[in-house]
Amino acid sequence: MKITTKINIMTTAWILCVLVAVNVVVFFSFMKVTVNMEDQELYQRANTLIKEMKLDQSTNLVKDQVIPYLAGQSFIRIVEPGSKITHEVTNAKLISAKVKPKFVQKKVAERKTIHQKNGEEEILVIRVPIRSDGKILRSLEIGEKLSGLELAKDVLLSIQISSTVLGALLAMLGGRWLSNLIMRPISNMINTMEDIEQSGIPKKIVIQHETRDELQKMAVTFNRMIGRLEENLEKQKQFISDASHELKTPLTVIKSFADHLLRRGIRNEADALDAIETIHSEATRIQKMTERFLDLAATESATLLETKSLDLVVLCGNISKQLQSAYKRDIHLHFAAPSIMVTADELKLKQAIIILIDNAIKYSTDKIDVFLNVNEQNTVIKVKDYGIGIPEYEIKNIFERFYRVDKARSRETGGTGLGLAIAKNIMKQHHGEVKISSKEGVGTEAELFLPKSERKENE
Template sequence: MKLRSKIYLFSTGILFIILLLTNIAIYFLYVHSAIDKEEDILSNQANIIFENLPPSKLNDSDSNALKPYKINDGMVRYINKDGKVIHQVMDDDDFEHIHPVVVNDEEKKQMTADDHQIFIARYPVKIGNDDDDDHGEVIGTLELAVKLDNVYEDSSLLLTILVITSLIALILSLIGGKLLSNLLLKPISLLSQTMKATQESGQFKKIKMNNPSKDELYQLAVTFNKMMDQLEENFEKQKQFVSDASHELKTPLTVIESYAKLLKRWGAEDPDVRQESIEAIYSESIRMKELTHQMLDLASSEKQKSLQIETFDLVPFCKQLARTLETVNHREIWVQSDQDQVRVNWDPQKLKQVLMILLDNALKYSEKPVGIILKEQHGRIALTVKDEGIGISEENQKNIFERFYRVDPSRQRGSGGTGLGLSIAKAIVEQHEGDIEVKSQIGKGTAITIFL
């Protein structure tokens, strides 16, 4: 069943149940209220009769005592204790079909007489020390009755009105349900059509929003469009990554293949050719291994793996790393901090990886000492790796964090760079919800800052 049909059935069904229960309640409340009103009229009339007519007057068959107390469309009569009607005043002969009854206690009920609904009230007439004494002797019964035809005629009219208005309400509900479903389902239909068009064309289509209403459906469309933008961006990055990776791997593979052929052809006879080929193949193999590791590191960083966050002091952490790299590279690396302790919440292994990348680049492109500077800036910790090397032009600074990007391709290839290091560093920093920025001048050096 389509969602549109479900909306129709649900909205109409709920309204039908509400109207049915409401109409039943209104109908029975009206009938009950109208009968109670007739009962009050009879009760008031009986009280007036008891106040004005003594029992002796009621038992006097020669008098016409009840004539002044006639009830419109009703009956008033007095019955003695033998069940004989002494006095009787009525508007309709239909009341004659009501059998006279003597009662000892007050009685009120609804009954049918000659196809008419009648409400009848019977009150015992007593004599004793006190006319109102409940223990007096019953000498007769005062009987009052009224037809309920008008009540049921009015209730029938009310029922007809309720049915007609309910039908009108249901029709309006169907129309409203259709309008509502169109309003609700239009963005969903557009979403479905857009997804289908994306699937068929292979292009990332977006929903056109001509009337921004700022409601949940509008937010759904906005979220979908943002998702399409993100998917398109990721797709382009992935395509670019595959293209760049293929290009990067093509060169060492070509070199290895060429030297392998040379080695196969001349290596057995010429020791110099054999040695040159082995060195070239080994060098390119090492380079391919480094490139593969860095691509895996980049993919690992982008997967948002769980981090081992710890609270530690950056000052001894940086000094220890600087000493290690000084020993390995035989270069001076100094550490400067404006505080004795700089505590941060980071994954220490990931931070070590980032610093290794930045320090490796600084040592490659600078012959002078390299520095690590720690200071507090705008409520965050700024960790800067600074060198006095060749520098980076302003144009190239915008792209150095892109994958496989090289400021000087020939120089960096000769130094073993792959163009992935800074991309990995940026991915790790963003994974920790930090920022990274670069400041550099040609011939004066470069400073790359991580905001922790």
């Protein structure tokens, strides 16, 4: 069953239930109020009759005195103890014959339904005690056919039935309109998804009206998701294009020297060794580049971090010693406190720090300083070199993949242009950031910011 049909049926059923409940309450309230009004009218008539006739033990009920109090089809009786009728005046003998007399000591009202040839009729009977000298000697009994009530009841029932049927029809139309209104953006989303499935091309939903409700929010969220998907697809295309371009050069060199060896063989040993060394160098570049590709893909796709509490001073000290030993360069570590604790993924944070120090080693020949500081919001790791620096107009591009400031020097040092992109992704996973400031010919400062709030949440 379609959702629109379910909504239509449920709204119609609910409105019908509400209408029926309201009609029942209205009907019984109307009957109660109307009968109470009839009761009060008959009680008033009975009290007036008793007062004007001034009945006592020796007074006889005179027909001429009572007839003016008859209204419509009714009867008036005087009933003595033992429920014996002493006087009766009526213009509806069939009704009076159906109602048995009853002596009462307090006033009561009774509604009776009597069956006649032409159907059922409602009769209202009130009984009022007649007092004389503080004693109850007789009771006055007035009965009247509720012809107006029957008519009003029939009219009310017909109106309620008609309004219920009309309400059901309007509920069905309203339910259909409501279901269509609710389902329109969902249907648009379904159609858009089907188009995406068939064409393989991301497509956004066209939002025609600003409804500012959950449905519009769903459509906006879908469009935002499609936007990110398009952005990721574009990044993938750009990544493939850049990677292909980067791999093309070393593969061309390898193929060229391999062809050279195939043509000339190894008769010239020096020439052959030079070709083999070049092939080995370019193959090593491809291997390092592939490893960088994998690192970049891992940092872009992975969102879970294996965080733990670690001492940044100890971590950076170990990194400095390893790189100092490997590259024979002076790396000086400066820290604001003997122990600076952070909560982070140790391997990924170490990778980001190594990328910054590695870049400093490649693009400088002097010493390298590493500073560890803590401010109100962040723990800051700053790597400062005194090398060639970066032109100001180049700084905005350095986080792009495969981008190199000095392309010739990067090839000599084995740079791929992926390091800072990887470091940026790692810090993004830690809800931090990377900042680069540089002055050409003076040096470069690279800073990693780890927010304190993130550490506290992880702890």
